[in-house]
Amino acid sequence: MLKAISAFFIVFLLMALVFVGIGCTDRGATDDTAGVQDASSSSITVKGSDTVLPLSQAEAEDFMMENQNVRVSVIGGGSGVGFTALIDGEVPIAMASREIKDSEIQKAQQRGVNPVEHTIAWDGIAVVVNPNNPVSQLTYEQLQGIYDGNISNWKEVGGEDRPIAVITRDSSSGTYEYFKEEILVDREYRPDALAQPATGGIVQEVSRNKGAIGYIGFAYLDDSVKAVTLDGGEGFVEATEENILSGDYPLSRPLYYYTNGEPQGAVKEFIDFVLSPTGQAIVSEIGYFPAAN
Numbered sequence: 001m002l003k004a005i006s007a008f009f010i011v012f013l014l015m016a017l018v019f020v021g022i023g024c025t026d027r028g029a030t031d032d033t034a035g036v037q038d039a040s041s042s043s044i045t046v047k048g049s050d051t052v053l054p055l056s057q058a059e060a061e062d063f064m065m066e067n068q069n070v071r072v073s074v075i076g077g078g079s080g081v082g083f084t085a086l087i088d089g090e091v092p093i094a095m096a097s098r099e100i101k102d103s104e105i106q107k108a109q110q111r112g113v114n115p116v117e118h119t120i121a122w123d124g125i126a127v128v129v130n131p132n133n134p135v136s137q138l139t140y141e142q143l144q145g146i147y148d149g150n151i152s153n154w155k156e157v158g159g160e161d162r163p164i165a166v167i168t169r170d171s172s173s174g175t176y177e178y179f180k181e182e183i184l185v186d187r188e189y190r191p192d193a194l195a196q197p198a199t200g201g202i203v204q205e206v207s208r209n210k211g212a213i214g215y216i217g218f219a220y221l222d223d224s225v226k227a228v229t230l231d232g233g234e235g236f237v238e239a240t241e242e243n244i245l246s247g248d249y250p251l252s253r254p255l256y257y258y259t260n261g262e263p264q265g266a267v268k269e270f271i272d273f274v275l276s277p278t279g280q281a282i283v284s285e286i287g288y289f290p291a292a293n
Helices: 001-038 053-066 081-088 102-110 142-149 176-185 199-208 241-246 265-275 277-288
Strands: 042-048 070-075 091-095 115-129 137-139 164-171 195-196 214-217 229-231 252-260
Touching: 001 195, 042 081, 042 252, 042 265, 053 070, 053 252, 053 265, 053 277, 081 102, 081 115, 081 252, 091 265, 102 115, 102 241, 115 176, 115 199, 115 277, 137 142, 142 199, 142 229, 142 252, 164 176, 164 265, 176 214, 195 199, 195 252, 199 214, 252 265, 265 277
Parallel strands: 042 070, 042 091, 137 229, 164 195, 164 214
Antiparallel strands: 091 252, 115 214, 115 252
């Protein structure tokens, strides 16, 4: 009887040790799994300028390859859309092709948001026409007249007798704002201008309409449209990489990320990546110009 009790006690003790071991193993597995979940839960949404969109998409792709525990989503819609999303606390990064307005800063501050600007690249704005349009150069005055409505036929600027179809970005676009400030100055866009929600729409419209004119970020320039040379006051200058970097081309501008305060965590890591030699090499590959220049 005593032997049976001893044997039972030994078996019970062994089983208890086995369960303790299983419990320790399960706890370790749970901790490891939780750690993976915490890392994989890091996500960043970047929203705003369609000009910055292709650059951010390329940067995000390479960043996620090096940081597989972080998910970066990139959404366009225009600089204004990005600023609104940042101010409303919807995103940690707003993409912009213009500086934030005083009114937007005031609204942000009222909501406890402190917009901090990060210059990530430089861009040139190309004024484009259909490749079959014989006009290849325009003065600032002619371009202003086309966009404010004082010039409505291509024959008025040395072209064919053909109505001018004016294409522009919508008012939420930073490119829309920049072009208005640089070209129209104190005037308004002509009321019959066809607004496009994305730069790709401008390229498409101009490529299929011989009478159309539009403006796009340099990175969107391809053979389906023709960039005209512009006279900024010191002769006609082509929209080329060399002329934009040298400052000779008149329509050049910085591109930005905006954050709420100084970035931290994964957001800081992503912006640091964009500004790193690797990230700035991507800037050049996409067709923009490094922030250092």
